[in-house]
Amino acid sequence: MILAIVEHDRGTLNELTLQALAVARDLGDVEAVILGSAGAGLAEELGAHGVSKVHVADHELLADYGPDAWAETTRQLADAIGAEVVLAIGSDRGNEVMAHIAARLDAPMVANVISVTPGEDWGVVRVRWGGSLHEEALVVAPLKLLTVAPHALAASEVGGPQAEVVPFMPSLSDEGVTRVIDRATLAEGITLATAPIVVSGGRGVGSAENFSILEELADQFGGVVGCSRVATNNGWRPHSDQVGQTGTRVAPDLYIACGISGAIQHWVGMMASKKVMAINTDAEAPMVTKADYALVGNLHEIVPAIIEEIRNRRG
16 A cells, blocks of 8 residues: 655645656555645545545644654554555655655665556666666665655546545654744745746856846746856856756746756756757757757847747737
8 A cells, every 4th residue: 555645835735746646546555644734625636636545644743844743643654554655756845754754764765766666576766866867776675665756757637536534643742843933935926946937047148137138038928037057156146046956946838048058957957847948059058959949049139039029929
């Protein structure tokens, strides 16, 4: 039996969880755990994604996210229901919680899985080295702990019946537990990780001031601006805008790369984009050769021309 962690933030579902369920339901009967009563309202839609039973864990330490409480609750539930696999999406939270569970059990944890083959010893394929290679491995443990690489598989409904909802009361102690005591709002509305269109700039943009034309283009599309590591290192944009292996991983409908060469570390962060448009003076740049659409030329001429054409078409 597979136990999937439903990641949420005070009742708001992390949609990437549904991608993890697409992997989980190919492995066997799937049950899910929702940590904290604030997420109880999410149970209704999980049946459509192949979940047969939803365990809603309720405790005062689960009122907000805390890796210790989430991990210990999941460990207790997995033991109670005899789970063979615990699975989560490979987000920051998912990887953190699963690492805590692994530490408690002194067991291996396999991160960034893209496929799983059940058997006497479970075979997995996972992403390594920032997405530059895939590793085949065997998982030998009584309880397999896996996280699914984001955007490895599209979420899809299977039309299952409504999942059975079962309450679960964990036994938790507040001694040595990490708790959220305050929050600061860093961004509202569309963010880099959720934007349908991302306009990103690299070394070719030239300066912090020159990002203004990228911001204008993003505004025309209702998107947001990202950047490469070079732009961050030069102080042109904050780290929160960085796309890549050491920044934010994005999966927009359209990724517009302006003056970005396309190093593997950056490509890893945006390779899940549905379509990629590259604007670059170098026709042989990796970003240009891999893109769905390429405009070879000076971005300082091309981007304003695109903006003007959009305005003309809109009257």
